[in-house]
Amino acid sequence: MAVSYGKGRQLACGLVLASTLLAGQAFALAPEHEMRRLMLATEEAVAAESWGEAGEYLNRLQQLEGNKPADYFYYRGRVMYQAKHLNEAQSALEAYVTSAGTDGSHYQEALKLITDVEKARSEQAVSPQSANGDAGKIAVIEPAGDRQIESLRELYLADSDREALSLHLNSLLEVAGWREDQTIVQVDMPADIEYRVSTDDSAVNVQEIRRDSDGRVVRKNQSLSVYGINPQVEWACEAAATTCWVYDPRDGSRLLQLAMNRRQTQEIAQTLGRLIRNLQDPAGS
Incomplete structure (x- = not known):
């Protein structure tokens, strides 16, 4: 029985090790799959208004090689708007509208957000730099x-x-x-x-x-x-x-x-x- 118990423990340890290795391999996704995974995670974080979490996923997406889907720019625009980075929010939202067009699933919301960004920028336009204007x-x-x-x-x-x-x-x-x-x-x-x-x-x-x-x-x-x-x-x-x-x-x-x-x-x-x-x-x- 002692031998059987020892073999059982070795088998259990082996299964734990194998599970650990497989779990590690699960994170080694090809870039296209990792991009889709992070996009889904970003979408869920934005829906839950977990802006810091959404920002973290977007940072990781930014560092991936390959072309980003149009929705990436929509979500980045939303996160940047929440963080009060108005210039980047508008750039990202404009990039989404340009790419996705009227058929984009977030087209209407993106247009509304661009208007909100412009209103927020107008409220900040009382700074001395704004008063000086832009000579071009x-x-x-x-x-x-x-x-x-x-x-x-x-x-x-x-x-x-x-x-x-x-x-x-x-x-x-x-x-x-x-x-x-x-x-x-x-x-x-x-x-x-x-x-x-x-x-x-x-x-x-x-x-x-x-x-x-x-x-x-x-x-x-x-x-x-x-x-x-x-x-x-x-x-x-x-x-x-x-x-x-x-x-x-x-x-x-x-x-x-x-x-x-x-x-x-x-x-x-x-x-x-x-x-x-x-x-x-x-x-x-």
């Missing part, structure tokens, strides 16, 4: 205060200001890709030119991703050392070229080629400036 030429972005960065940390569930700023910048860039054909824009199809950023201790690393008409992809990387440069990042939009630019703070050359959207480009330049200043501060986190 080169704009200089002042890095925002600690309160806004704290809000970003809460939104992205980030452990540091640096992580929050990096996530926010990539989130903005995701919907700002430049397209040669501006007549048909589908956010679930990749742009002709798009960017991703990362950081190390003393540099912002920018990856440019270019796609040609044959579907070939060329990736080019450059590293911007943050020491000795001005964190006030300049930008401009050229209506004739249907392009907005963010300029390299090292020498004023063109750094990022973006879609023709002034508000969106302004926030990208602002967030890049905040990130540079954070890296320049040895005590920055």
Whole structure:
């Protein structure tokens, strides 16, 4: 009986181990399945108004390779609106409407939310910057205060200001890709030119991703050392070229080629400036 009991315990342990391994394998989903799983989780979190949970799922979706479904931008718009990040909320909602069109299941609600965003922005338009107006030429972005960065940390569930700023910048860039054909824009199809950023201790690393008409992809990387440069990042939009630019703070050359959207480009330049200043501060986190 002792031998039988020992074998029984070995079998039970083996089953536990096998179950653990299988459970681990269940999380190793292919990207397309993981994207669908996270989209379902996001939908449920938004329906329950669990905005922090929804934000976490959206952060994980953002980091997945592959084209995002149109509904991703709708849910991101809702979460950003709840977090009072009005520029990004409007960009995401506009991207959803453009992609999904009138047949989109959230089309009407997205239009209503865009109106709500505009009303909320009007209520904030009493700031000195708004009173100065927009001359339409080169704009200089002042890095925002600690309160806004704290809000970003809460939104992205980030452990540091640096992580929050990096996530926010990539989130903005995701919907700002430049397209040669501006007549048909589908956010679930990749742009002709798009960017991703990362950081190390003393540099912002920018990856440019270019796609040609044959579907070939060329990736080019450059590293911007943050020491000795001005964190006030300049930008401009050229209506004739249907392009907005963010300029390299090292020498004023063109750094990022973006879609023709002034508000969106302004926030990208602002967030890049905040990130540079954070890296320049040895005590920055």
